[in-house]
Amino acid sequence: MKKIILATKNNGKAKEFKEIFGSIGIEIVTLLDLEEDIPEIEETGETFEENAAIKAETIADRFQMPVMGDDSGLEIDALDGKPGVYSARYAGLEKSDQKNMEKVLSELDGVEQDERTARFVCVLALAVPGKETVLKRGRCEGRIGFEPIGDKGFGYDPIFYPDGYDQTMAQLEPEEKNRISHRRDAINQMMDWLKENPLAE
Numbered sequence: 052m053k054k055i056i057l058a059t060k061n062n063g064k065a066k067e068f069k070e071i072f073g074s075i076g077i078e079i080v081t082l083l084d085l086e087e088d089i090p091e092i093e094e095t096g097e098t099f100e101e102n103a104a105i106k107a108e109t110i111a112d113r114f115q116m117p118v119m120g121d122d123s124g125l126e127i128d129a130l131d132g133k134p135g136v137y138s139a140r141y142a143g144l145e146k147s148d149q150k151n152m153e154k155v156l157s158e159l160d161g162v163e164q165d166e167r168t169a170r171f172v173c174v175l176a177l178a179v180p181g182k183e184t185v186l187k188r189g190r191c192e193g194r195i196g197f198e199p200i201g202d203k204g205f206g207y208d209p210i211f212y213p214d215g216y217d218q219t220m221a222q223l224e225p226e227e228k229n230r231i232s233h234r235r236d237a238i239n240q241m242m243d244w245l246k247e248n249p250l251a252e
C-alpha cells in the first residue's frame with residue numbers, strides 16, 4: 052500500500068500524517084487535497100472510537116477504497132476527562148484553538164501543577180469496504196501549563212507539557228512531537244497490525 056486516504060479536513064493532522072508516513076515512503080491524501088468538496092461529516096459518536104469509525108467509513112463508502120480516520124483530543128483529569136471528544140469545538144462550533152485553550156485555562160484556574168495531569172488521545176480507524184473496521188488508540192501523557200507557549204503544532208499544543216519535557220508540545224520541533232505523540236503511537240499500532248494483515252493491493 053503506497054497511498055492512504057485520510058478522512059480529515061484538519062491541516063495540523065494532515066501535516067503530521069504526511070511527515071510520519073512520508074518517512075516510510077507512503078503518500079497521504081486528505082480531504083483537503085481533493086478537488087471535489089466533501090460535505091462536513093457529523094461527529095455524532097460519544098467516543099473517539101465511534102467518531103474515528105464514522106469518518107473513515109463515510110469516506111470509504113463514498114470512494115469504495117480503504118480509508119483511515121483520526122478522532123483525537125485532550126483529556127484533562129481535573130475536568131473529568133473534558134474536553135475529550137469535544138476538543139475541536141470546546142469553545143463553540145467555529146473551532147478556534149485560541150478560544151479552546153482560554154476556556155481550558157480558565158476552567159483550571161486555581162488547580163495546582165500536580166493536579167493538572169492530562170493526556171492526548173488519538174484513535175485511528177481503518178475502514179475497508181466490506182470488512183470490519185479496525186481501531187487503534189494512541190496516548191501521550193502530560194500536564195496542562197498556566198499559559199500558552201510556543202507556535203509549532205496545533206490545537207492545545209501550546210498548553211501541553213508532555214511527561215519528561217519542560218517545553219510545551221508547541222515548542223518541540225515537528226520531528227520530536229512526531230516521535231512521542233499520541234498520533235505516532237496510534238500510527239505505529241496500525242502499521243504493526245497492517246504488517247500482520249496486509250491489505251490486498
Ligand SMILES: O=c1[nH]c(=O)c2ncn([C@@H]3O[C@H](COP(=O)(O)OP(=O)(O)OP(=O)(O)O)[C@@H](O)[C@H]3O)c2[nH]1
Pocket residue numbers: 058059060061064094106121122123124125138139151171204205206207208209211232234
Ligand atoms: O494540541 C493538540 N495537538 C494534537 O496533536 C492534537 N490532536 C488533536 N487535538 C485536538 O483535538 C481536536 C481534534 O478533533 P477531531 O478529531 O474531531 O478533528 P477535527 O474536527 O479538527 O478534524 P477532522 O479530522 O474531524 O476533520 C483538534 O481540533 C485539537 O483541538 C490536538 N491538539
Ligand SMILES: [Mg+2]
Pocket residue numbers: 094139
Ligand atoms: Mg472533527
